[in-house]
Amino acid sequence: MTAAAAVQALVAAGLARPVADESFDRFARLVQRQLKVPTALVTLVLPDAQVYPGALGLPDPYQATRRTTLAEPLCGETVTTGRPLVVEDLRADPRFAGRETVTQLGMGSYAGFPIFDRHGTAVGTVCALDREPHAWSATDLATLADLAAACTAELRLRLERQRAHRIQKVAVHATRRTRMLLDLTDRFAAATTLDEIVDALRASGSGLGTVWAALALTEPGGSALALIERDGAYPYLPRQWRLSDPAVASVARARQPAFYRDGAAALRAEPTWSDWVDPSLGGLALVPLVLDDQLIGVVVLVWRGPHDHDDENRRTAITLASCVAQALVRIRVLEDRHRVATTLQAAMLTDLPAVPYLELASTYASATRTDKVGGDWYDAVELDPRSTVLMIGDVTGHDMQAAARMGQLRAMLRTLAWCQDAPPARLLRELDRANRGLGLTASGTAVVARLDRTGPGEPATDGVGGAGDGCRLWWASAGHPRPVVLRADGRVEELPGRPDLMLGVDPSTVRRDHAAELSPGDTLLLYTDGLVESRTVSFAERVRRLHDALRELRGCPTADLPHRLVERMVHGEQRDDVAVLAARVR
Numbered sequence: 001m002t003a004a005a006a007v008q009a010l011v012a013a014g015l016a017r018p019v020a021d022e023s024f025d026r027f028a029r030l031v032q033r034q035l036k037v038p039t040a041l042v043t044l045v046l047p048d049a050q051v052y053p054g055a056l057g058l059p060d061p062y063q064a065t066r067r068t069t070l071a072e073p074l075c076g077e078t079v080t081t082g083r084p085l086v087v088e089d090l091r092a093d094p095r096f097a098g099r100e101t102v103t104q105l106g107m108g109s110y111a112g113f114p115i116f117d118r119h120g121t122a123v124g125t126v127c128a129l130d131r132e133p134h135a136w137s138a139t140d141l142a143t144l145a146d147l148a149a150a151c152t153a154e155l156r157l158r159l160e161r162q163r164a165h166r167i168q169k170v171a172v173h174a175t176r177r178t179r180m181l182l183d184l185t186d187r188f189a190a191a192t193t194l195d196e197i198v199d200a201l202r203a204s205g206s207g208l209g210t211v212w213a214a215l216a217l218t219e220p221g222g223s224a225l226a227l228i229e230r231d232g233a234y235p236y237l238p239r240q241w242r243l244s245d246p247a248v249a250s251v252a253r254a255r256q257p258a259f260y261r262d263g264a265a266a267l268r269a270e271p272t273w274s275d276w277v278d279p280s281l282g283g284l285a286l287v288p289l290v291l292d293d294q295l296i297g298v299v300v301l302v303w304r305g306p307h308d309h310d311d312e313n314r315r316t317a318i319t320l321a322s323c324v325a326q327a328l329v330r331i332r333v334l335e336d337r338h339r340v341a342t343t344l345q346a347a348m349l350t351d352l353p354a355v356p357y358l359e360l361a362s363t364y365a366s367a368t369r370t371d372k373v374g375g376d377w378y379d380a381v382e383l384d385p386r387s388t389v390l391m392i393g394d395v396t397g398h399d400m401q402a403a404a405r406m407g408q409l410r411a412m413l414r415t416l417a418w419c420q421d422a423p424p425a426r427l428l429r430e431l432d433r434a435n436r437g438l439g440l441t442a443s444g445t446a447v448v449a450r451l452d453r454t455g456p457g458e459p460a461t462d463g464v465g466g467a468g469d470g471c472r473l474w475w476a477s478a479g480h481p482r483p484v485v486l487r488a489d490g491r492v493e494e495l496p497g498r499p500d501l502m503l504g505v506d507p508s509t510v511r512r513d514h515a516a517e518l519s520p521g522d523t524l525l526l527y528t529d530g531l532v533e534s535r536t537v538s539f540a541e542r543v544r545r546l547h548d549a550l551r552e553l554r555g556c557p558t559a560d561l562p563h564r565l566v567e568r569m570v571h572g573e574q575r576d577d578v579a580v581l582a583a584r585v586r
Contacts, residue, residue, distance in 0.1 A: 003079075007046055013162035016044055016157070018067035024054030027126060027151050029475035032056050032141045035136075036283065037128040039107070040150060042115075043075040044124040050075060054151075057129075059105060068099040074110050075125040082122040084113045086141065099227060101120055102131075109134035111141065114146035118156045118163075118508025126151050130582045180207055184320060188327040192334055198228050204320055205301055208313070211282070212302040215324065216241065225252065226321035227296055238276045241298075252295050255289040257318060259309040278376050283307025284529060287321035291329060299324055353382040357453050357471070359584040363562035364571065365530075375402035376528045377410045378576035381417045386453040389417040389424075392526040393446035393480065393503075393579050405442040409435065409503070413446070424448035424476035425511040428500075432478070432507040443504030447526055449473060451518070451583065467516040469586050471518040476511055478503045481529055484546070490554045492547040523584040525550065530576035531569050545569065558584045 009014040024042040031040035042054030050073050052058065052066045062068050072078075073290075074096065075558055078085045087110045101107050111134075112127030126148040128140070172566050184483045187200040198215055205213025216225040225241040241252075250259050260266035263281030266273055277284070283303035289296045299321045305312075305333065330552040353362040362378050375395030389412055395406040413431045427448050435442055451471040475483055475495065479502030485493045499513035518524060532542035562580035570578060 003121060003123075004047075006117050006119065007161060009117060010044060010046075010123060012166070013159050015053065015158060016046060016227055017053075018049075018051045019053070019064060020055070022052035023154055024151070025056070026054070027147055027154075027201065028054035030147055031126060031128050031144065034147075035111075035140045036126045036129050037277055038131040039126050039131075041075075041129070043073075043112075043127065045073070045076050045079045046242045051320050051431050054126075062105070068105075070104070073128060074099065074101050078112045078114050078125045078127075078316070079122045082116075083112055084111070084141070084145070086136055088135055092133070099162055102493070106128075106131055108132045109136075111136045111144055113144050115148055115152045115155055118159050122291060123155070127486050180316070180574075181319060183207065184323045188323040192331060194228060194328075194331060197324060197331065199297065200327070201320075201324055204323075204370070208301065208316060208320070209303060210301045211302070211304045211578040214300040214302075217297040217328075218302065219335045223293070226441060228323065236305050239325075243365045249300060251286045251288050255288050255290050255293075255295065255420045257314070257321075258313060259286065259317075261308060262306040268400075283309065285309065285317050288315050288321045289321055289325040289328065291325055296328060298324065298559070308478065320532060349377065350379070352380045353388070355380075355382055355388050356385070357469075357586050358388060358451065358567075359558040359586060360582070361559045361562050362579070362581045364577070364579050365566050375406045376579040377406050378526070378581040379410060379414055380415060380581070380583075383418070383421070386528040388451045388583075389427075390451065390526060390581060390583055391417070391446065392528060392531075393444055394528045394577070394579070395442050395444035405440065406444075408440050409442050410446065411448075412438075413448070417448070422448055423474055423513045425500075425513040428478050428503070429507070429511050432503050432509075435504060436507045441504060443502065445499075445502045445529075447475060447476045447480045447483060449475040449483060449524065449526065451524070469520055469585075470522070473516040473518055473524065474513050474515070476500065476513050478511070479545075481532065482552065484525045484527075485516070485518065486523040486525065486550045486554060488519060490551055492550045520585050523561070523582055525561075525565075526581040526583075527565075528577065529582060530578035531566065533576060558582055 005227045007016070027042050028040040031037070036312055039057035041052050041058070044051050044053065045128050049067055049069045052062075055063060055066060057063070074085060081432065087096060088194050090099075090110060091103050096102060101110065107129045109132065110127060114122040114126040115124045115126060117123050126144060128144060184204050187204055188197065191197045191200050201213045201215055215228045217228060218224075219226050223242065227239045232290060248354055260269065261283055262279075263277050263284065264279040265285050266277050266281070267279060270277075274543055281302065282305045285301040287299045287301070289298060299317075301317060321511060329388070349364055352362060360380055364378070373399050377393055377395075379391045380388060381391075391410075392423075393409065395402050395409060397405075408433070413427065416427050416430050416434075420430070422430075428446065431446075437446075451473055454470055454472050475497070477497070477499035479499050481497060482497060483495045486494060487493065495514065497512070500511045501509045532539060534542055546565070549565055553564055559580045565580055566578055
């Protein structure tokens with residue numbers, strides 16, 4: 001290590017200050033006591049001065065100030081050579097007689113040994129001085145050498161401790177920066193809407209010490225930037241920047257970030273900003289968002305007071321802008337997928353038929369954090385003026401692949417219902433065989449319900465009496481929740497009958513039909529398990545709550561009933577798709 005670097009290390013460790021140090025004063029006392037001299041020093045040699053962290057017997061004012069600026073100090077020679085310097089009579093030696101150590105400090109003899117830093121560079125001395133000539137004995141010099149070695153060990157310990165502290169500080173700072181960057185990544189990775197990106201930007205900006213963090217996006221046509229409003233959070237920023245503005249062009253067109261210490265510095269660089277930048281404004285940064293060499297926006301950061309942008313601050317701001325850009329790209333992809341998914345779902349969930357004797361209504365709500373399309377479905381097929389088949393099902397999964405399998409399964413069942421005048425159990429059995437035989441091998445659950453209009457005098461399913469103008473219901477379940485009936489008088493019944501094996505397991509399984517009667521005003525409800533499933537509440541309890549909700553909604557119009565039920569039953573983040581199909585006998 002060079003002498004300059006060694007001195008810099010002393011300064012950084014706080015050892016180069018002209019103040020008394022208890023440990024080094026103790027070394028000076030040992031020198032004074034063992035060598036029986038009036039003056040003993042521990043000296044550190046700086047480029048323009050000598051400081052004495054350990055000192056006894058210096059003349060005033062040097063003992064108090066612990067500092068001298070001697071032109072040719074004897075300790076300086078010891079440091080330069082890295083070897084001891086021993087002179088019995090300074091005044092008699094022409095090399096030293098004229099030096100300030102003799103003329104100003106009044107010293108007559110000198111013995112000094114160097115002390116070294118951890119790299120072996122001499123940085124100071126342990127020395128004994130006498131005002132008269134002094135014959136330094138071998139024991140004196142050996143003692144001085146031992147004390148210099150001990151002083152070197154103390155100095156090295158101090159420097160190593162300071163170095164360890166500095167390394168720890170750097171590590172802590174690096175850890176904090178890493179955590180902040182991870183937090184940035186997590187915040188923006190969780191954002192799925194533009195508002196969530198703006199919220200994440202504001203939260204992340206506060207981690208940088210900013211008071212405002214704003215996002216401006218390029219408008220269609222690319223001629224201007226428009227500020228994304230969010231709760232009136234940016235009172236100091238314009239709502240629109242024209243890209244033709246020279247001040248904006250320096251950032252937007254050059255694709256280079258701009259950093260300003262304060263408003264005054266920004267105005268000196270960009271006078272056209274005077275409409276919105278006040279000289280009293282704090283630090284300011286504008287960082288462009290670039291994707292495939294196209295400007296998609298600008299992140300604007302504002303600090304409360306003047307802010308000096310060091311390299312790390314600049315890198316962090318640029319990283320923040322990169323996270324924003326990636327999040328913007330991701331939500332655009334999600335929006336595209338959502339449009340595709342919505343189109344696919346709309347194509348699969350056709351409009352319900354107009355059945356003269358039934359009021360039909362349905363709803364579909366996809367799970368959150370998915371492609372907004374899934375494996376739940378419903379359908380209704382009017383076979384003739386007196387017969388209608390209702391279907392609802394849930395194919396395993398709630399993503400685009402599940403939707404594709406659902407579409408095929410639904411189409412097959414729809415075709416079977418139309419082409420075969422068969423009871424529900426047979427339709428489910430034929431569907432399961434086709435599912436296996438055609439290689440679809442989808443798994444899932446389904447309910448098929450057939451409603452046959454009954455007129456006055458027609459026998460009920462139990463053969464006891466007429467059913468009036470109601471409906472005879474036949475239904476079968478492949479592992480699906482049983483139908484529920486809201487009676488006209490407000491009673492809620494879960495229809496009796498055990499669901500059979502789900503689809504996609506064993507096509508040869510026996511499936512059974514179940515019968516029930518619906519009177520005018522009764523409402524049949526078919527639903528998928530997303531309506532009642534919960535990780536914290538039992539299935540039975542959730543079904544009971546569904547019954548309570550139905551009773552409370554008995555006066556609700558049929559058209560609103562499915563949607564109102566979903567509102568009542570599903571809260572917070574929806575983990576599964578939900579489909580509801582209601583049929584009320586007119």
